[in-house]
Structure formats: structure tokens, C-alpha cells
Amino acid sequence: MAISNGDLAKALGLPLQGDPGVVLDRVAPLDKAGPSALSFLVGKQYLPLLKATRAGLVILPEAHAGEAPGAVLVSPNPYLDYARAARLLFPVEAPEPGIHPGAVVAESAKISPTASIGPGAVIGERARIAEAVVVGAGAFIGDDVVIGEASRIDANAAIYRGVQIGKRCHIASCAVIGGDGFGYANDQGRWVGIPQVGSVRIGDDVDIGANTTIDRGAIEDTVIGDGVKLDNLIQIAHNVVIGEHTAIAGCTGIAGSATIGKYCTIGGAVNIVGHLRIADHTTITGQTFVANSIDEPGVYSSGVPMQANRQWRRNYARFKQLDELAKRIRQLEKQLEERTP
């Protein structure tokens, strides 16, 4: 798509300073932008690049509006307005509606005529596929699955029977939704599977990354709230509940029946133990191991620093003595007290 500075300013409702007639057809970082590129300024470290940029338009905060050589769009939240502008330049591609002849659709499935079902996709019995849904090539949609308006399921994703997906969701390739939860009873050393008869309910505007897995509930459902964003390679175990508008970075694992609040930000490679509760508005930094519930919102972390291997090895060995060292400190303190005249 191509759009002029003037039209873009109008679409975003932002004040333009500079030539409204410049036509934009791409995005670029400040230092690589040419005259038809949209760019943005977020972070003072990029100010030197702003001063030298050749971008056709820069979205930036008011404080720096005077420092760009070319046209600017003044925004209270430049990154957000960049997101909107870039979406205008790069609309989500909508494939032709219709069912590809290489798809396999059960007779009892209800597919909107505006939906697009790709080659090799399989749609199960009684599945309901709403308007403008896109099911990619080779994606598997099980029996009784419901997919809301304008959601996209990418190639080779797998949605097990009965999963409910809201509107405007995006599920990336090889994500697996609704597989059996990991639940077993022990019979004298042998594991006997607990039938996982719950399902997965996914709200509206949820993004689920590539190869992320969300298990169906054991009895009740696993629930992903509206607006939740999940990165790649995340494991969500059975009966987890994730509150609305929480974002979780890649490689994080959440064990069974944990309840994550709304508006949380959870870093990558975090692991959350089962049955815990995480308060709304909590931030957890990357690779934190969460073994206790979090009742108060705030920023939480764990871990020890990376060091050169040789130095680390010494400290690593001492960790085993930590309790003993603490006792020796107490002992020293006592001895000194006793000797105090």
C-alpha cells in the first residue's frame, strides 16, 4: 500500500508538521529510511539518528518535533501510532474466501462463505468457522471447534476437538491447542491417565505463537482471557487461567491450575509452578522461577548472575555452604559480643 503523509495524519488523528504530499510505501529505522519510508522515534539514544534521517515521515513525541529534518507526526505514544500507521501500510493479507478443493471439511461443519480454508486443512464434525476466518494449509481443526470472526489459524497448527476460539485471534504455525493435560494417577509405580474432559476457551484478540501448546482442562476448562498475547514455544498446562491483556514471552512454562492475573507482563523462560495465583498487573522478569503465589503487584525476579566460568565456579561451589556460612557469621557475632567488655 502507499499512503500520503496527509492521509496518514488524518487516519491517525495526529498533527502533521511538514509536507502532506509525501507518499510513503515502506517502513524503516531512522538511519536506513529513504524518502518514501515511515519511521519513528522511541528512546533518546536514537536522537542522533533522527537529526540525520532521510525518512519521509517520522512519528515522534512533541519534545523532539523540531529536531527532524523532514516531516513529522507528533504523537503522545509514538510506538503505538507507529503500529497503527504500519498496519495501514501493510494490511493483513486476506486470502480469497472459499474452501480449497484440497481441504477436507466434514459435512456437519458450518463454514462461513467469507472464510478461507487452505489446501490440506481438515475441519472436523460440527465445527463452526465464522466470517472472515482464515484456516491455513494443513491446519487441523477438530470436531466441535468454534472459531470466531476474523481469526486466523496458520499452516499446520492443530486445534483439538471442542476448543473455542474468539474473534480476531491469531494462532501461529504448529501451535497445538487442546491436547490432553498431563494428568496421571499412580498405580503402584505405573501411571494411569486421568481423562482430560475439559476444553480450552480462548477469548477475543488473543495471539498464540508458533509451537506454543495449550492443554485442555482435566475437568473444567483452560481459559485464556481477551487480549492475551503468547509468544512462541510456551507451555500452558491444563486448567491454567490467564487474565485479560496479559503478555507472556517465549519459552515460558505455566504448570497446571495456575491462575495468572490480568495485565501481567511475564518474561521469557519463566516457569510458574502449578496451583499458584499471580496478582493482576504483576511483572516477572525473564527466567524467573515462580514457586510461590504473588499477592502484590510489582516486579519479581530470581536467578544468579552470569560470570566468566572460572569465577562462577568458585561462587557456585560456595552456594552449597551458604547456610553454614550464615551460621559461622552468627557464631562470630556471638563471640565478639561475649568479649565486649
Add this chain to the structure above:
Amino acid sequence: MAISNGDLAKALGLPLQGDPGVVLDRVAPLDKAGPSALSFLVGKQYLPLLKATRAGLVILPEAHAGEAPGAVLVSPNPYLDYARAARLLFPVEAPEPGIHPGAVVAESAKISPTASIGPGAVIGERARIAEAVVVGAGAFIGDDVVIGEASRIDANAAIYRGVQIGKRCHIASCAVIGGDGFGYANDQGRWVGIPQVGSVRIGDDVDIGANTTIDRGAIEDTVIGDGVKLDNLIQIAHNVVIGEHTAIAGCTGIAGSATIGKYCTIGGAVNIVGHLRIADHTTITGQTFVANSIDEPGVYSSGVPMQANRQWRRNYARFKQLDELAKRIRQLEKQLEERTP
């Protein structure tokens, strides 16, 4: 399925207290169960819920048999008997036997007439698919793969050439079994792949979760013992051996040639270094880094506690001084000894 209390008691061989004529058709937690729901009591914290439950039947330990308002089934292992009862209510769905016209099956493959091969599934040369096996939509079964009786391979899983899978296994969607192990020789900085000519042998009653990967062996086979249960997003490297009836939670990684014992319980996000040996009956808690072999069964752990970020940062910084702090304690002790009259 629907089943009466009386029939369920008979099927499980357990003593029923209460109305044998109640008909069950669902499962539910104690506090949400209605008169046609089966429920169970595991854990004293749920006793208050038991007393108020409306469940048609509760499976519980003898000690609490008198505390339920309705019918109960007394069990020495209520969770196990719940698993069995729930399986009776929710039998594994068996699709129609036969090869879907949209599947692609090599002429030399041998498929039992009682097996079900889904649309888009691909079965390689000389593959052998036993009775009652279910191969899901889009699953890939390579040349010379052998799949034992009643095993299920879910949609979009990939089984590379020559992998052997036992009876009653369940392999979830997008699991990948038998990919090349990560083995390279170094040639002046460049990596040259070691042909991975071993395979993967999987015993009976093995469950493998969604997006879990099990690599084929370099020379000999990677081996997964009978009754092993693997959760989602687990990495099993080449030539790992996992003993019978070991259960491993999600996001765990096991490096090459590690040997895991029988009846182990390994938490989520554990990482086990290559070439180690883990004793039978070992328990490893979540996110533990296992850098040494474990010779004695027991419970093993590593890691540091999560804290509010501000507090954690202080302790985190001190970790780099741990060896120095220990030496200063020793120094203080010496000084005090020297001064002791």
C-alpha cells in the same frame, strides 16, 4: 456414556454407600457437581466442599466416607479410581477404521484393516501399522516405521523413518520423533554433521506430549521405556535412555546419552546434562539444572528464590562475591582464634 452408581461400583470393584440407581453422565469438581456428576476427594483442604456437594457420586477414602451428603464409593486410592471411572464415562473415541481417501499410503506399507488413517496423513514405504492404530490428519509416518496395536498418533505429528513405537502409545500433535540428533565434528571452526544412523525405540503405554521432540540415535538407538509419560515441549536428545514408568513434565530438556532411571519423576523445565546417569526412583523438582549424575534416589533441586526485583538485585550482586565473602569469614575466624587468650 452414562453409567449408574451400581454399575460403576461393580466395574471398579469398590463398595458403594448410597443409591445404586443414580445415573452419572459427567464429571465435576465437588463444588460444581450436580446430581448426575461423578466427583472425588483428594486432599483434606476439600473437605468443606465435600460436605456441601450435590454430586451424584463421590469417590473418596474410607476415613471421610461418612461426611458426604450423597452416595460414595470408598477407595484406597481415590484419584486412581476416579481415573478409571472417568475413562468408563469418557471412553477414548475411536474413529472409523479405514484409510481416508485423502491419505497417501505407500504400496509397500502394511496397514491393519482395523487401523484408521486420517485425511492428509502420509505413510511411508514398508511402514507397519497394527490393529486399532489411529493416525491423525496430516500426520507423517516415515519409511519403515512400526506402530504397535492401539497406538494413536495425533494430527500433524511427524515420525521419521525407522522409528519403532509400541502398543497403546499416544503421540500428540506436532510431536517429532526420530529427527537427526545434534551431532557435529568441528573442522577448523565449521561444523560437519555426524550421520545419525540410530533410531528411536518407544515401548508400550508411552505418552508423548505436543511439540515434544525425540531425536534418533547417532549410532545406537534412543530408547523410551514402557509406561514413560512425557509432557509437552520436552527435548530428548540422541541416545538418551529413559527407564520404564518415568514421568517428565513440560519444557524439560535432556542432553545426549543421558540415562534416566525407572520410576523417576522429573519436574518441568529441568535440564539434564549429557552422558549423566540418574538413579531409579529419583525425583527432580522443577527448573533444576542437573550437571552431575545422581547415584542415590531422593529428591533433588537447584535454583534461588524469587523475590521482589529490588531485594533480589542486591542478593544477585552479592552472589559474585560469595567466594570472597567465605574467605573473609575464614579470616575473621582466624583473627578471633589468634586473640583468644
Add this chain to the structure above:
Amino acid sequence: MAISNGDLAKALGLPLQGDPGVVLDRVAPLDKAGPSALSFLVGKQYLPLLKATRAGLVILPEAHAGEAPGAVLVSPNPYLDYARAARLLFPVEAPEPGIHPGAVVAESAKISPTASIGPGAVIGERARIAEAVVVGAGAFIGDDVVIGEASRIDANAAIYRGVQIGKRCHIASCAVIGGDGFGYANDQGRWVGIPQVGSVRIGDDVDIGANTTIDRGAIEDTVIGDGVKLDNLIQIAHNVVIGEHTAIAGCTGIAGSATIGKYCTIGGAVNIVGHLRIADHTTITGQTFVANSIDEPGVYSSGVPMQANRQWRRNYARFKQLDELAKRIRQLEKQLEERTP
């Protein structure tokens, strides 16, 4: 394949000691090798096995050439020469060229007549598939993807639109290349996706493991250099750059815009924070959390040791006091100084 000792020695350009007429048709470890098996010696711990081996040929360093009972091939790098020899015995299987009738190929795609496109594979508009490329069953190749000569894409992998893949690459099953990066702007608590308009560029001789994910760039491309080897279940976020000939073990995650040097070796389950730089020739051991850039090559680590759970719990609790303990040590030192006559 079968090959004689003499022919193998000639092919590798290495001096043979022993019978050139022995015919090899398999590989085996020293202790399990029979007379038609090739084996190798790497590591002195295997010397006792060497002395008793029945292998038809052993590749080994000169120092131990006299200690084998049978024929040997003397090599300055036995593991590397084993890799080459094993590849001669087990050449990569090349399926028949041609497009399977069950594949779906866009009319505008250009497919070399020597390429092989498997059943159920989908090739998008304007994709370019070079000579001797193998696209496995059910693999998805998006619009405008370019795949260089002799690269192999395994069953059920997904390559999003516009990704460029070099020559002789190998992408394992269910790997996902070019999914959207995890980029959002925040709008009063709600996340608004940043269009991810960059792509992924992959060099020559790159291996990508099963279920590994590599996201497309936000504005510019994510770049994987020549000769990079990625194991299974790795997450590479948007705009990461990985230098040539770096190898990364399974379950590692690299956050957005991190730049990894050339010739690095990164262990399993490592997590690297976004926007960092890692120097060329750096080694990072398993499960290290990399929260700072690494400017000097070397070996880097983090983490605390595994212990029996009971011991670990004590030290774990003390970690929360570490800063306080350090201050008490300082206090003791001061008190002792003050009392020094």
C-alpha cells in the same frame, strides 16, 4: 552402502594400517562392532574397548594406532573423519525428483525439475525452489519463499512468506520459520501488534532442529549466518542476528534484536536477553541466563548447584539474606579493626 577399507582410506586421504579388503556396511561403537562395522576412538576412556574391539576398521589418532587388534585409519581428527566416513556409508537419501500429485503448488512458483515436493506439501505464489531441494510431506512453503540448492525441508515444517533459505540447509519437522515477531505497543493496558514486515534470511549449510522457531523481523530481517547449527525447540526472536558457524543446543531462547557472534558455542536451555551483543568465539554453558552483553570471548556460566532437596532448601532460604550477610561480615571486620590495639 558398502565400502572397503582401502576405498574408504582413499576417499578420506588417510593412511590405512591393516587389511584393505575388509568391506564395511555399518557403524558401531567399539564394544559392539562386528567385522563389517566402522568404529572410531575419541577419548582415552575408551582405550580398553579399543583393545578388545572386533571392528572391521577403527578411525583413531596416531598415538593409539598400535593398540587396535584390527585395521585402523590414522587421523588427526578422528571424529571429523568418522563423520565423513559415515556419510559415505550412509549417503543422504534423495527421494525421486518431481512434484507429488498430492502436493499443491501455486502456478507462479518456480520449481526445479530436480527438486522433490512431497505429498500434501503446499508451495505458495512466486516461491522459488532450486535444484535438488527436497520439500517433505505436508510442509508449508509460503508465498515468495526462496530455497537454495540441495536444501531439505522436512515433513510438516512451516516456512512463512518471503523467507530466504540458502543452499544445503536442513530444516527439521515442525520447525517454523518466519512467524510474526512478538512486538506490541501498549494502548492503555491493551496490546496492539506491530506489523512484522521484515523477513528471515538464512545462509548456506544451516541446520534447524525440530520445533525450532525463528521469527521474522519487525522492520529489518532476522539473519542466520552460514553454517549455523540450531538444535530442537530453540526460539529465535525477531531481528536476532546469529554469526556464521555458531552452534546452539536445544531449548535455548534468544530474545529480540540480540546479536550473536560467529563461531560461538551456546549450550542448551540458555536464555539471552534482547538487544545484547555476544562476542565471536564465545562459549556459554547450559542453562546460563545472559542478561549482559559479552565483549570478550571466553566461557560464561550462571546457576547454582543441584543438591539433595533438604540441603538445598537451607541454602535457598539463605540466598534471600545474602546482602544482609555481606553487611554483617563488613560489620564484624570493622569491630575487629577497632579493637586491634
